[in-house]
Amino acid sequence: ALALALMRLSRLKPFRAFAIGYIELFRGLPALITLLFVGFGLPIAFSGFRIPGGVLGRGSVGLALVAGAYMAETIRAGIEAVPKGQTEAARSLGMSQTRTMFTIILPQAFRIIIPPLTNELVLLIKDTSLFFILGSTPGTKELTKFARDFMNAERNATPLTVVAILYLLITLPLTYLVRRLERSAAKAR
Numbered sequence: 001a002l003a004l005a006l007m008r009l010s011r012l013k014p015f016r017a018f019a020i021g022y023i024e025l026f027r028g029l030p031a032l033i034t035l036l037f038v039g040f041g042l043p044i045a046f047s048g049f050r051i052p053g054g055v056l057g058r059g060s061v062g063l064a065l066v067a068g069a070y071m072a073e074t075i076r077a078g079i080e081a082v083p084k085g086q087t088e089a090a091r092s093l094g095m096s097q098t099r100t101m102f103t104i105i106l107p108q109a110f111r112i113i114i115p116p117l118t119n120e121l122v123l124l125i126k127d128t129s130l131f132f133i134l135g136s137t138p139g140t141k142e143l144t145k146f147a148r149d150f151m152n153a154e155r156n157a158t159p160l161t162v163v164a165i166l167y168l169l170i171t172l173p174l175t176y177l178v179r180r181l182e183r184s185a186a187k188a189r
Contacts, residue, residue, distance in 0.1 A: 001071035006101070008076050019072065026069035031062070031127050038062040059131040067124050071117060078113035079105055115182040122174045126167060 007019035026034065039058040042049050051057045082105050090100040 001068045001075055004068060004072035005075035008072060023069045023072055026066050031066045032130050034066050035059060035062040035130055055131055063124060063127055067120060071120055074113050074116045078109035081112050082108045115178050118174060118178045118181060122171050125170055
């Protein structure tokens, strides 16, 4: 995501065009479509092409493509939020553009974007529930698929309720952390 954000801000047109194309493509497609393409489309288009790790591997690659696009835009916005005077001051001190970016701009940008990046993490965790569409192998059933299969077999919604509670147990502490980070970032400004 950081590399994409820097490419998006690059003065070099090929880098910028690639980053814009990637970001717009994967932000524009629903995560489910990306997962289906990675899980089923790539093996059909390139016969014999397999992503190692089964369902988990294919799902992780699909979600990484989507999350990378969203996070790249968040990082880009954070970099652009740092006052231009910071860059000008560093350059007047003789710092290179690369050194300025990595020692002056990015630390300030990351302070700004920690809350939205944490929100992205929460969304990413919830999006793992989409892995069920890729199928499963013994021992790798995604929680939602496991609960759905059990619910269909037993005609009982309890497993789905348990899965919902498990997702809440994972995401609520992260949401609380986001709120705290937002408050501390607001105080620091």
